[in-house]
Amino acid sequence: MTTPLTFSFAQRAYATVYRQTMRTLGLPAATIAAHEPVVTQLLGLVQGRIYYNINNWYRGLQLLPSFRQNKADMERMMGLDEPVDFVQSTAKTLPEKLRLLPRLALNMTRLLAAFASLPRRVQAFQEQFEQQYQRFYQLPLSKLSAAELLAEKARLDRTLLDQWTTPIINDFRVMMLNGDVARRLRRAGVADPDEFLSRYFAAATAELASARPAHAMQALAREVRAHYPQLVPLLRELPPGLSRQIQELAPDLHLVIDEYLAQYGDRSIGELKLETETMRTDENLFYRYLNNYLSQESPIASPAATSRLHEAATAELQSLLRRQPWWRRAGGVWRSLRQLQAALARREELRLDRTHLFGMYRALYRALGQRLAAAGQLPTALDVFYLTETEIRQAAENPARPDQSALVTARQQEFAAYRRQAVPGRVTLPGRPASPPETDPSDTxxxxxxxxxxxxxxxxxxxxxxxxxxxxxxxxxxxxxxxxxxxxxxxxxxxxxxxxxxxxxxxxxxxxxxxxxxxxxxxxxxxxxxxxxxxxxxxxxxxxxxxxxxxxxxx
Structure with a gap:
């Protein structure tokens, strides 16, 4: 379940980065304009759930060479459990192919050039992001007016969201490499590429960015057990005002917790929904997470076990390749595996930046909700999540705009009804979504x-x-x-x-x-x-x- 604000933001964000990608590929302005109905409808909201509008994703892929291959790669990356037939035939006559060839060749050339420059682009992107991130959290959001908050949102749009090309190019890289590796592994004789990759990538050569919050919390729990054992019963109890008590009883520990929240406070379950309470917005959530670690004396992961899986997968592939013709042993599959692992590591780094970006928009909209509630336009500040981005901007720009309470109440009732409904992972529209398959409770x-x-x-x-x-x-x-x-x-x-x-x-x-x-x-x-x-x-x-x-x- 999500809310109207998250959907309207996500829909705009997807359209924004898709336009950037088309410009990066060198597509003419007329082509980009012609695809506006596609890029603005990449997502759909059905019974309170966000779905990918798959047919529009396919229409976007038609701008690249090898549509069928890219379609299969995208479906594999999205985890689709069955192929989806495109709404229009992609077959083209020979003259049509010849006319498209120069443009497709240019697109592929530009894409390959962007792939080659990814290490440099990622570094520059992250430096720019860190500057804006540090600047943002120095702002006194609670003291800014509605107009000033809207100006800060426009600045986030301009300096970060509108500059999101690098993460998207890397996502393309992951998608295409993932498909390429799967095809190479099948040709080498690997029956199940996904199962093989799960073993081959079991031992990462470097710590993933997505693992750092867990490792940092693990270290924090060890610090508590070693130096603040008297606080463990209090932390397990989770009483009201726990953060204030920790600050009074152990100010040094509270500073370490503040550092953790500044770095990882946006990383929470449902972090891509703006209405989600995160460790940054609700510090008690941090202590609920920490409780899981207080009884754990050592990491659950076994480096030796993951290394054995990786070594066994490597030996298996080497054995299979020895049976293949010499040209399949020339190193292509190993090179593709290394490239995929590097692209996946970059993706994890960039996903943490995306988490921080959503956190900044979340903070802005919560502050705007407070302004609208204070002006009498909303019953409470958190009701802001039941308005769309456009409705929030209009209300903030026009204090005389009618009270939004009736609209909010109607939407809350509508979405509460949706919450009680189970929906399938794939729906076909128009028409109401089919019910998810029934399960037999007696089946063990x-x-x-x-x-x-x-x-x-x-x-x-x-x-x-x-x-x-x-x-x-x-x-x-x-x-x-x-x-x-x-x-x-x-x-x-x-x-x-x-x-x-x-x-x-x-x-x-x-x-x-x-x-x-x-x-x-x-x-x-x-x-x-x-x-x-x-x-x-x-x-x-x-x-x-x-x-x-x-x-x-x-x-």
Missing amino acids: RLRGTGCYPGRVSGEVVVITEAGDSLAVAGRIVVAPRTDPGWAALFPTCRGVLIERGSALSHSVILLRELGIPTIINIPGLCQRLRSGQQLAMDGSSGEIEVVVETELAHA
Whole structure:
């Protein structure tokens, strides 16, 4: 579930970066203008959920050479579980192909040049981002007027969102390399490229950016246990005003926590929804995360185990290549694997910047909500999330604009009804979405795609939103989907089950580095399981066995 504000912001952001990409590829202004109906409709809002408008993504891919190959690569990266037929035929006559050839060749040349310059571009992008990030959090947002806040939003648009080309180019790089590696592995004789990559990338050569919040919180928990053991009972209790008490009892520790929040406070479950409470907006959430680490004496990950998986995958590929003709042993697959790993590492770095960007817009809109509530245009400041970006700007620019309370109340009721409805992962419009497939509660076996090996059993904790229980230590986490904000939860859990996901998603990459058994793409998972149940999972085969209540009572 999301809100109208998040959808309107995401829709604008996607359109903005898509236009930038077209300009980077050297497309004529007339072509970019002709694709305006496509770029402004890359997302759809159905029953309160944001969906990719897949057909418009395909229309965008038609601007590049090798549409069919790029289509397959994009579907693989998005984790689509079945091919989607494009609405229009992509077959072209020979004269049409010849007319398009110069433009497509120019596009590919520019794209390859952008790929080659990525290391330099990423460094420059991150330096610029860090400057704006530091400047933003020195602003006294609570003291700025509505007009000043709108001016700061325009500045964020101009200096950051409108300069988001580098992360998008790297995403293209990941998508195309991922497809290229999969095809090379199949030609070499690897039956399941995703399963192979899960082992090959199990031991990362450098710490991923997405893992840093978890490692930093782990170190903070060790600091508490070693130097502030008297605070552990208080931290476990989570009383009201905990942050103030920590500041009084252990000011040095509070400074370390403030540093953590300044660096990673935006990284939370649902971090790409502007309405989400994060560790930055609700410090109590930080302590809920920290509680999972206080009983953990050592990291759950096993570097030796992940290294063995990587070495076994390497040896397997070497053995397969020895059976291939000499031209397939020339190093192409190894080069592609190295390039993919480098692109994935860059993607994790840039995703942390994206998290910070959403955090800045979140802070601005919460401040604007306070101004509108103070002016009597909204019942409460947090009601701002039930307005669109345009409606907020119009209300802020015109204090005499009618009270938005009736509109907000109607939308809150509408979205509350949506929250009670289960929706499928794919819908066809026009028409109401079909109901998700029914699951049999008596069926004790589930199956998905194994992403990291290991057999574990334990208690389930189902998390569908940030307000759910975050007590994951020693438990098996069950989620409908994940994002990079889950990173701080993973290190203390026994295993992870994700209803919908990709083998190269941020969460799965991190879980491999942490050495946590993981299974993805499990139909009906969150309908079938509930917190407190016991199950056994096999991260290699993707098999899950639910322990029924009668068995527990007998045991």
